[in-house]
Amino acid sequence: MTCAEEYTPQLRARGYRMTPQRLAILHILHHNGGHLSPVEVFDAARRELPGLTEATVYRTLEFLAENHLARPALNGNGHIAYEIARHEHHHLICRRCGNEMEVEHAILKSMYARLESESGYRLTDRHLTFFGLCPDCQKGEL
Amino acid sequence: MTCAEEYTPQLRARGYRMTPQRLAILHILHHNGGHLSPVEVFDAARRELPGLTEATVYRTLEFLAENHLARPALNGNGHIAYEIARHEHHHLICRRCGNEMEVEHAILKSMYARLESESGYRLTDRHLTFFGLCPDCQKGEL
DNA sequence: CTCCTTATTGCAACTTTTTGCAATTGCCTA
DNA sequence: TAGGCAATTGCAAAAAGTTGCAATAAGGAG
Known part of the structure; x- marks a missing residue:
């Protein structure tokens, strides 16, 4: 197609x-x-x-x-x-080397439900980006 | 001070x-x-x-x-x-009226731990913003 | 208090992003 | 298949954000 x-x-x-x-x-x-x-x-x-x-x-x-x-x-x-736009996912980026991995949206589902019930908002979308150190860069840090 | x-x-x-x-x-x-x-x-x-x-x-x-x-x-x-910088929090913004509320970081703690163990990354920071419809705007939508 | 090092700023040129409006062009209707 | 309406684009000017470099100044040392 x-x-x-x-x-x-x-x-x-x-x-x-x-x-x-x-x-x-x-x-x-x-x-x-x-x-x-x-x-x-x-x-x-x-x-x-x-x-x-x-x-x-x-x-x-x-x-x-x-x-x-x-x-x-x-x-x-x-x-x-x-x-x-493909499947729902977010991003996890290494602060040191810039390497990037995808985070499935599924991992956020329960947090999402709780957020809706506590806030009263109906959630529609979001901007989520996580930063950290990837396994390789953690080693180099010792 | x-x-x-x-x-x-x-x-x-x-x-x-x-x-x-x-x-x-x-x-x-x-x-x-x-x-x-x-x-x-x-x-x-x-x-x-x-x-x-x-x-x-x-x-x-x-x-x-x-x-x-x-x-x-x-x-x-x-x-x-x-x-x-004050306490850790994120933001939940209404797509219709622009009203904004704070989301405590605590609600994300368990998701955070799971994300670290599944990815192998050590998380340091993030940009999180949630969008939705606030209770009032949901009413107006019916 | 003065000197010295180097972190920090201002300047100016440049790139990126936004905006209003007139001209264009998809695509629905007959 | 032609016509018309409204969505969409290009243009041009403005606004927002970035960068390299020389000049400035914060704050530790003597």
Whole structure:
């Protein structure tokens, strides 16, 4: 299935349009797999679609995040990067070497339920990024 | 106890210096209590200390965060804001009305321990912000 | 109290991100 | 298949954030 076939119906269903700009950006995110900063997305997408502007990239990334086709996350330097939306997960980043691993959302489920009942809020989404020292860097620290 | 008396020893103990710039910024954060964006800190601190520059504000806020005198957190619009370091807590923000409540870190303790044992990482810090609908906005949604 | 080291700041140029508005263009309807 | 409405984009200017480097100044030593 192509990106167009996969994502167009999802946008239409919500009353939005598929455009060459959105498609190029989705394509970049989809095939890269990992996190990309807005600037990285801009550079890559512009190669597919010359004439694309930064403003459009920033607006599109935010738009895709709102519509759950992309997810924003903080990277090690405290800036926001985006990745294509797959399964729910969060990130654990090593403060020393920058190595990154995924944290399944499942581990947070019970905490989540408790937070909802204690606060009265209905939780919808979150920005979670964990920092620490990976096993290798802990050794080097002794 | 004045801000100077409170914070100067903490910096000295780590081998850093107290300066009028740092003191002004700490003073702003301390007396405001809540989150302030870098621009808000700049505007306020500059009133106490004309001649202060943006570059210094950005560098100082990052410096204070590294040294645990201030804490960074994502606010509702996805940008980083800072508050004076008090007890460990996180934030739960209503997507509709913007209302904000604090989430005690204690609620995360067991999830934290599990995350450490499963990942092998030693956790040091994190950026956690939760979003949802507050009780009032849930009513309005029916 | 003065000197000296080096942490810290200001400056200025630069990059990144945001915003309003007019022009464009998806895509629904007939 | 053409027409029209509203979503979306590009443009250009502004705002926010970053960086390297030379000048300044905090605070320990003599």
